[in-house]
Amino acid sequence: MSIFSNSHSRESSLGRLAPLKAVLFDVDGTLCDSDPLHYYAFREMLQEIGYNNGVPIDEEFFVRNIAGRHSEDTAKILFPDWDHEKAMKFVDNKEAMFRRLVSKQLKPIEGLHKLCKWVKDRGLKRAAVTNAPRPNAELMISMLGLTDFFDAAVIGSECQRAKPFPDPYLKALEELNVSVEHTFIFEDSASGIKAGVAAGMPVVGLTTRNPERSLTEAGATFLINDYEDPKLWLALEELDRVGRC
Structure with missing residues (x-):
């Protein structure tokens, strides 16, 4: 359990944002539990090409080297000796496999639609901010029934720098015409949390798949299990x- 998980002072730190104007959301692992689908696609395709001497990657490898990273970074980590075009072709093919899986099985994080109603009822601006390729992000948002919910979708590869740099979150603020003083973020990866913190905003970390310690060390304001977590609703109240x- 996070050392901050029962800290009322950490949760109450969101109160300084009042009046709240906007909420920013990562997509993978934050709106939906998509990491198992990414893991499956990478594991199958890497094994198919004999990666790691044909031994399937495990979840620890996935979390350490792939989860939350931009496609370019993933390609460099997995294939440091491949030329860029070949490495990116593999990643693109993996993303196509992921989209096929998403179209058949994608579940929202528990309580997501309850939170979205809270956001919408208060007239808050909202954006999806993700390192996922745009086709992935738009498909997941559509499958979750949130296409009309978001005012903007900011894609890491369309910014000068992707997460863990702050650029995508700063671009979201610009597109929504809001300030860091009245905005906070939901994220599930250390990379995303670092980006949000670097952009100057509090970040609520979801313990969907990544180790709690890594989220806390990245700078999460506090951690929640999902959107039904009492700690979240205490902070929103x-x-x-x-x-x-």
Whole structure:
């Protein structure tokens, strides 16, 4: 359990954002539990080409080297000796396999639609901010029924630098015309949390698949299991209360 998970002061730190103007969401692992699909696609395709002497990668390898990373970074880590075009072709083929899996099986994080209603009822601006390729992001958002929910979708590869750099989150602020003083973020990876913190915003970390310690060390304000977590609703109630004062 995170050392901050029961810290009321950490949760209450969202209160300083009142009046809240916007909420930013990562996509993979934050809106939906998509990492198992990414893991399956990478494991199958890497084994097919004899990667790691044909021994399938395990989840620890996936979390350490792949989860939350931009496609370019993943290609460099997996295939340091391949030329760029060949490595990116493999990653592109993997993403196509992932989209086929998504079209058949994708589940929202528990409580997602309850949270989205809370955001919408308060008229808050919202953006999806992700390192996923745009076709992946748009498909997942559509499958979750959130196409009309988001005001913007910011893609890491379309920015000067992807996460863990702050550029995608800074671009989201610009597109929504809001400031760091009245915005916070939901993220599930250390890379994404680092990006949000570097952009100057509090980040609520979801313990969907990644180790809690890595999320805390990356700078998460506090951690939640999902969007039904009482810690989250305590913080949101505090935001409402401060906003009414």
